Amino acid sequence: MRWWLPLKASTFTGPIDGLFLAILIITGIAFVLVEVGLLWFVVKYRQRPGRKAFYTHGSTRAEVIWTVIPAVTMVALGLISNHYWVEIKGRNSIPPNAYPIGIHAKQFEWQVTYPGPDGKLGTSDDFTVRNQLHVPVGRPIVVALSSEDVIHSFYVPQFRVRQDAVPGMDIKAWFQATVPGTYELGCSQLCGLGHYRMRAQVFVQTQEDYDAWMKQAAQEASS
Amino acid sequence: MTTVAATSHPAPAHHDDRSFLRKYVFSTDHKIIGIQFLFVSLFFLLVGGLLAMQMRWQLGFPGKPMPGGGVLPETMAPGGVILPEYYIQLLTMHGTFMVFFAIMPLLVGVYANFLIPLKIGTHDMAFPRINMWSFWSFFAAGLVMLSSLFVPDGAARAGWTMYAPLSARHDLSGASFGQELWSVSIILVGLSSILGSLNYITTVINNRAPGMTWFRLPLSVWSLFITAILGLLALPVLSGAAIMLLFDQIIGTHFFDPAAGGQALLWQHLFWFFGHPEVYILILPAMGMVSDIIANGSRKPIFGYHSMVFAIVAIAFLGWIVWGHHMFVSGMNPTLGSSFMVSTLVIAVPSAVKTFNWMGTMWRGNIKFTVPMLNAIAFVAMFVIGGLSGIFMAATPVDMQIHDTYFIVAHLHYVLFGGSLFALFAAIPYWYPKMFGRMMSERWGKVHFWLTFVFYNCTFFPMHITGMGGEMRRLYDPNQYTFLQPYQPIRVFISISAFLLFATQIIFFVNFWWSLKRGKPSGLNPWQDNGLEWTLPSPAPHGNWERVPTVYRGPYEFSSPQVPEDYLPQTRKLPSDREPAAASAARH
Numbered sequence: 153m154r155w156w157l158p159l160k161a162s163t164f165t166g167p168i169d170g171l172f173l174a175i176l177i178i179t180g181i182a183f184v185l186v187e188v189g190l191l192w193f194v195v196k197y198r199q200r201p202g203r204k205a206f207y208t209h210g211s212t213r214a215e216v217i218w219t220v221i222p223a224v225t226m227v228a229l230g231l232i233s234n235h236y237w238v239e240i241k242g243r244n245s246i247p248p249n250a251y252p253i254g255i256h257a258k259q260f261e262w263q264v265t266y267p268g269p270d271g272k273l274g275t276s277d278d279f280t281v282r283n284q285l286h287v288p289v290g291r292p293i294v295v296a297l298s299s300e301d302v303i304h305s306f307y308v309p310q311f312r313v314r315q316d317a318v319p320g321m322d323i324k325a326w327f328q329a330t331v332p333g334t335y336e337l338g339c340s341q342l343c344g345l346g347h348y349r350m351r352a353q354v355f356v357q358t359q360e361d362y363d364a365w366m367k368q369a370a371q372e373a374s375s
Numbered sequence: 376m377t378t379v380a381a382t383s384h385p386a387p388a389h390h391d392d393r394s395f396l397r398k399y400v401f402s403t404d405h406k407i408i409g410i411q412f413l414f415v416s417l418f419f420l421l422v423g424g425l426l427a428m429q430m431r432w433q434l435g436f437p438g439k440p441m442p443g444g445g446v447l448p449e450t451m452a453p454g455g456v457i458l459p460e461y462y463i464q465l466l467t468m469h470g471t472f473m474v475f476f477a478i479m480p481l482l483v484g485v486y487a488n489f490l491i492p493l494k495i496g497t498h499d500m501a502f503p504r505i506n507m508w509s510f511w512s513f514f515a516a517g518l519v520m521l522s523s524l525f526v527p528d529g530a531a532r533a534g535w536t537m538y539a540p541l542s543a544r545h546d547l548s549g550a551s552f553g554q555e556l557w558s559v560s561i562i563l564v565g566l567s568s569i570l571g572s573l574n575y576i577t578t579v580i581n582n583r584a585p586g587m588t589w590f591r592l593p594l595s596v597w598s599l600f601i602t603a604i605l606g607l608l609a610l611p612v613l614s615g616a617a618i619m620l621l622f623d624q625i626i627g628t629h630f631f632d633p634a635a636g637g638q639a640l641l642w643q644h645l646f647w648f649f650g651h652p653e654v655y656i657l658i659l660p661a662m663g664m665v666s667d668i669i670a671n672g673s674r675k676p677i678f679g680y681h682s683m684v685f686a687i688v689a690i691a692f693l694g695w696i697v698w699g700h701h702m703f704v705s706g707m708n709p710t711l712g713s714s715f716m717v718s719t720l721v722i723a724v725p726s727a728v729k730t731f732n733w734m735g736t737m738w739r740g741n742i743k744f745t746v747p748m749l750n751a752i753a754f755v756a757m758f759v760i761g762g763l764s765g766i767f768m769a770a771t772p773v774d775m776q777i778h779d780t781y782f783i784v785a786h787l788h789y790v791l792f793g794g795s796l797f798a799l800f801a802a803i804p805y806w807y808p809k810m811f812g813r814m815m816s817e818r819w820g821k822v823h824f825w826l827t828f829v830f831y832n833c834t835f836f837p838m839h840i841t842g843m844g845g846e847m848r849r850l851y852d853p854n855q856y857t858f859l860q861p862y863q864p865i866r867v868f869i870s871i872s873a874f875l876l877f878a879t880q881i882i883f884f885v886n887f888w889w890s891l892k893r894g895k896p897s898g899l900n901p902w903q904d905n906g907l908e909w910t911l912p913s914p915a916p917h918g919n920w921e922r923v924p925t926v927y928r929g930p931y932e933f934s935s936p937q938v939p940e941d942y943l944p945q946t947r948k949l950p951s952d953r954e955p956a957a958a959s960a961a962r963h
Contacts, residue, residue, distance in 0.1 A: 153861035157776065158845050168772050175770060179763035186730060186759045193737040194752065197673070198744070204941055205934040206739035210679035214735065215728065219682075222727040226720040226766075233770040234713045240772055241709040259547065302541040303639055305704065305779060309845030309858065312776045316705045318640060319540060320633025323706045336856050340779040340847040342534045344541060345460040345549060348851040 161331040161356065162311035167236040169312075174232075178225060246326045250294035253287070254278075257317040258300030260346030262337060268370050279373030283352040285337055286369075287329055288362040294326040305341035308354055316341055329356040393917075401511075403503035404917050408510045409489030410810055412480050413803075415514060419476035421884070422521070426469040428877050433457040433465075435870025437852045450529065459851040460549060463532045466849055468524065470535025471557070474657070475564050476517050478795050482660040483568070483606070484513060486802060487575045487599040489810065490664075493908035494596050496584025496926060498918045501577040509570040516563035523556035531557035534849060536650070539631030539642035543623040551624075558621035565614035568606050575603035584907065586926030586955030590684070591945070593906060593930040594677065597684050598663025601691045605652045605659070608695060613649035616642065643705055647698035655694035658758075658790060659687060661798030662729060665751045667930070668801050669733050671904050672748030673740030674941045676931040679732040686725035686732075693722045703774045712771050719769040726762050730755060741934070741941070745902070746820030750801035753828055757793025761786055764839065779849075782842025788835045800824065800883070807887075808901050812913040813894030819886045826879040833872035837865050905930050905944045927952040 157169055197205075239245055252273045254265035264285050268277030273296065287293050297306055299317040306325065307314040315325035339350035357365060402408060432441045444455025451461035488506065492499055500506045523530040530553040533542035537557065545551040579600045583592075592600075620642070622628040629635035631642045670677040677683060699707060699715035733755050742748065764786040768774045777783065800823075804815040841862045846853055853859040853866070900909040907924055908915065924946045932943040937951075 153865070154844055155840055157843050158858065164772075164775070168776055171770055172767065172773050172776070175767050175773065179766055182727070183759060183763055186734065187756060189734050190737070190752065190756055193734065193740070194742060197737060197740045197742050199674075199741050203741050205673060205675040205741040207676065207934045207936055208678070208739075209676050210682070210732070210735065214731070215679050215682045218731040219724060219728055222724045223721070226723050227717070229766070229770060230717040230720045233716060233772055237709065237713060237716070237771040240775065241712065243709060301634075302547050303538055303705075307779075307845075307847065309776070314704045314775050314778055318633075318706045320637075320639060321706050336858055338845075338847055338856055342463065342466075342538070342541070342849040344547060345463055345532070345851075347463070347849060348459060348853070349855050351856060 157312075158309040159331075160310070161329055161333065161335065162308075162313065163328040163330060164240055164312040165310075165330075167239070171233060171236060175229070178229070241325075246294050246324060247292040250292035250326050251288065252294050252296065253285070254296045254298070255285070255306060255317070256280075256298050256300060257304035257306070257339070257343075257350075259302065259344050260339070260350040262306075262350070262352040264352070266366065266369070269366065277370065279370055281369065281373075285352055285354045286362060286365055287354070287356055288359045289329050289332050289356050291359070292326055292328045294324055297323045297325060302343045303341050304339045304343045304350065307338050307340040308335055309338075310335050314340060332356045332358055332361075398917075401507060403499070403507045405488045405492050405500045405503065405506060406810070406915055406917075408506055409485050411510050412484035412488060412513070413810075415517060416477050416480040416484060417884075417887070419472050419517060420478075420481065421880075423469050423472035423477050424877050424880065426465050426472065428874065429457060430462065430465045430469065431870040431873040433462055433851065434853070435867045437854060450527075457851075460532065461529065462851040463534075463849065464524075464530040464550075464553070467531050467534050467537075467557075468520075471520065471531070473791070474535060474653070475561070476513075476520065478657050478791060478799075479568070479653075480513060481799050482657065482795060483571065483599070483602060484510070486595070486660055486664060486806070487571065487603065489806065490595055490908070491575055491578055491599060492582070492919060493809070493911070493915060494593050494906055494930075495579060495582060495587055496907045496920070496924050497578065497582035498920065498923070500574050501582055502574050505570050506574050509567045509574065512563050512570065513567035516560045516567060519556050519560040519563065523553045523560070526552040526556065529553050536646060537620065537642070538646075539620065539623070539639055540633065540637070542642075543620060543629075543631045543637075545624070555621060555624050558617045558624060561617040562614050562621070565610045565617065568610045569614070572603040572606040572610070575599060576607065579603075584923045584926050587907075587945075588926075588955075590681070591926055591929045593663075594666035594680070594683055594687070595660070595663040598659040598666075598687050601687050602656050602659045605656055605691050605695065609649040609652035609656070612645055613653075616645035616649070619645075640702070640705060640707065643702055644698070647701045650701065651698040652691075652695050654790070655690055657795050659691065661754065661795045661802075662687070662758075664802045664805075665754045665798050666729075666733070666736075667904075667906070668747045668751040668805055669736050669755075670931045670933060671902055672745060672751065673737045673742050674933045675736055675740040676929075676933055677732070678735030678738070679728075680929065680931065682728055683732050686728045689725040690722060690729075693718055693725070697722065700769060700774075703771050704778050709771075716769055716771045720766065723762065723766060723769075730759055730762070746815070746817055746824060747801040747805035747902075749821065749824045750797050753824070754794060754797040754801060757789055757797055757831075761789030761791075761793055764789060776845075777842055779847055780842040781838040781846045781848060784848055785835050785838035785842055788838070792831060792835065800827070803887070805902065806908075807890070807894075808897030808913045809908050809911070809915055811891055811894070812897060813890050814897045814901060815890040815894060816886050819882055823879060823882040823886065826882070827876065830872050830876035830879055834869055834876050837869050841865055900944075903940075903942045905932055905942050907945055910944065910946055925955060927955070 256263040297317040299319040304317045313327040335354040337352040440455030619630040629637040697719045700719045
């Protein structure tokens with residue numbers, strides 16, 4: 153059991169985990185400040201006989217301080233986050249050399265379409281496998297997501313990638329796996345009574361292993 | 376409605392010849408309507424809690440027969456074992472009941488009705504009859520929603536957010552009548568809120584007592600007023616969307632069905648255009664009432680009254696333009712994500728201002744640990760956690776990872792339970808004497824507070840951990856995923872804590888009912904507060920004042936050097952006070 157984010161297995165883990173940590177530090181400071189302050193006031197200013205509270209309506213200086221500091225922090229955080237957001241999800245973020253894979257979601261399975269030996273989707277050597285996503289390591293992958301029926305959501309926690317698959321829309325999402333291994337792809341949008349079992353296995357393979365698998369799978373598909 | 380009638384308080388002191396039905400059932404008295412909302416929404420709070428307990432049973436002990444589950448029909452839980460189709464009904468109805476039929480009416484239905492006329496010094500709402508209709512359409516909505524649990528293929532199954540096309544097409548969700556009843560009920564509850572909002576806005580603008588200027592309004596009234604404006608902007612959109620959804624379900628339109636040319640994301644935009652203001656509808660009144668209670672409990676004027684007012688307005692405005700942050704990964708244009716992220720992050724600023732001002736109010740105070748005050752302090756402590764965890768998902772790249780996970784579930788419960796519900800546990804005993812003329816037990820109130828505080832944190836804090844680990848929401852059995860199996864001990868811990876949390880609420884309910892008849896008589900002003908309502912007998916009589924009071928100052932003059940006591944009521948005329956211009960509509 154982990155007490156932190158899942159294992160790191162894509163290029164997105166750097167910026168996203170870094171940002172998560174930064175926010176944890178910022179909010180952690182605010183959290184300690186407020187909770188310790190509250191506790192301190194509760195103990196120190198508890199009611200005692202004969203005492204009267206300090207009569208004040210506030211302080212403009214204090215208001216300015218605790219308006220400006222959060223404001224500056226939040227705008228800075230927004231700018232930094234946006235920088236990474238544009239890199240990860242921006243309209244032009246998908247690397248031009250990304251390897252295409254089609255994923256068609258339907259209640260309750262993932263239909264993964266591979267480009268076949270020619271490396272292009274939409275050609276005759278494409279083939280489809282249910283609930284198995286094989287990707288080569290160290291290479292940007294662009295997933296063309298579509299849905300048959302309802303909204304599903306493509307989520308691989310170890311890649312920090314999530315994108316809804318919406319019926320009537322063609323949405324592209326990309327990622328680049330960094331660690332070979334077996335992972336799970338889950339549906340993270342309630343899609344009906346089988347939502348909980350709409351999962352697929354993700355195999356991150358070296359390019360050689362991937363090519364070998366591709367050759368075999370393409371043959372099986374055509375036979 | 377026999378419950379309301381059976382527990383009604385003694386007749387008001389002055390002569391009142393309305394029939395029993397007019398007085399307690401089809402009443403136009405804002406206080407009775409508030410109390411009607413209180414009883415009905417406490418009942419729905421219990422229903423929502425019971426649904427949650429069943430979910431927690433399944434998550435903690437998947438596939439095991441639930442104790443008492445044998446009474447459920449085969450279509451839900453054969454032999455007491457919860458089925459996936461029943462589980463998604465549970466999560467849908469838990470969210471729906473808690474948001475629309477428990478927290479929202481408890482905060483707005485109860486306290487906007489009860490407090491606004493009492494605190495601004497008027498006889499009743501501007502439109503008492505509309506007010507009555509607001510309650511009865513809410514009541515009808517609740518009955519429709521409740522009945523959907525008992526129809527053949529069960530209640531709605533698409534989550535409380537009712538994402539289309541799952542919700543729009545019966546062949547996709549597996550439920551038909553239940554889905555339609557959901558839409559009908561939401562249309563009715565929207566009507567209730569719209570009628571209520573119109574009333575609250577009109578009353579606050581027109582019916583303030585002489586001398587009750589805008590900046591002498593208590594923050595509770597400010598927050599309820601701003602909430603009503605938000606409600607009026609948001610609820611019609613929900614009602615419209617629910618009507619479109621109902622049309623999709625029953626008369627064959629395809630607004631939300633892409634297979635026939637509709638748009639799936641249209642529902643999300645409409646829903647969240649309502650749904651995010653709704654989040655603030657669920658927290659602003661809590662903030663307002665907690666402000667009143669913290670000033671009272673600290674025996675100090677509220678720190679930074681004006682910035683508190685501006686913060687309420689700012690939160691409401693920002694809350695109205697951030698709906699897209701629920702849709703960062705929905706396929707919405709990512710550039711929109713950037714602007715929604717910034718507006719969302721900026722909400723942290725007025726929220727921080729409010730938190731620091733509550734602390735400023737307690738600073739150098741003379742803090743009295745009454746049950747309302749304890750719960751109000753817990754509100755601040757817990758709301759902070761919910762507010763800060765919101766920053767994680769506001770940052771779009773981080774949201775990619777934690778969206779639709781238990782991290783979100785933890786966040787929203789820290790705001791809705793840690794925030795709104797703790798505020799209600801403060802507000803209910805605080806204004807109970809003015810409703811019923813008696814006090815709730817302080818001792819049992821404290822027992823309830825401490826147990827709730829502990830079990831609440833044990834229930835919801837660990838959800839941050841499983842959420843960080845990637846546990847998705849709304850899974851019937853997370854153990855389907857290998858990477859989620861190691862978290863099962865945490866899920867068991869959460870479930871046991873949740874059962875204890877639920878059991879603890881029995882203390883609250885018993886205290887509530889027992890005190891109606893046996894509580895200590897409260898007198899006029901048990902909390903030594905400055906508000907106008909505390910000048911009235913407890914319970915306050917029909918029509919409130921014979922002659923509306925005159926207001927000489929703001930509501931937070933605690934420990935003023937002008938008087939020897941540590942409070943100074945708004946109506947008390949000191950030699951230095953000038954008579955306000957009496958040209959107010961309220962005096963007739």
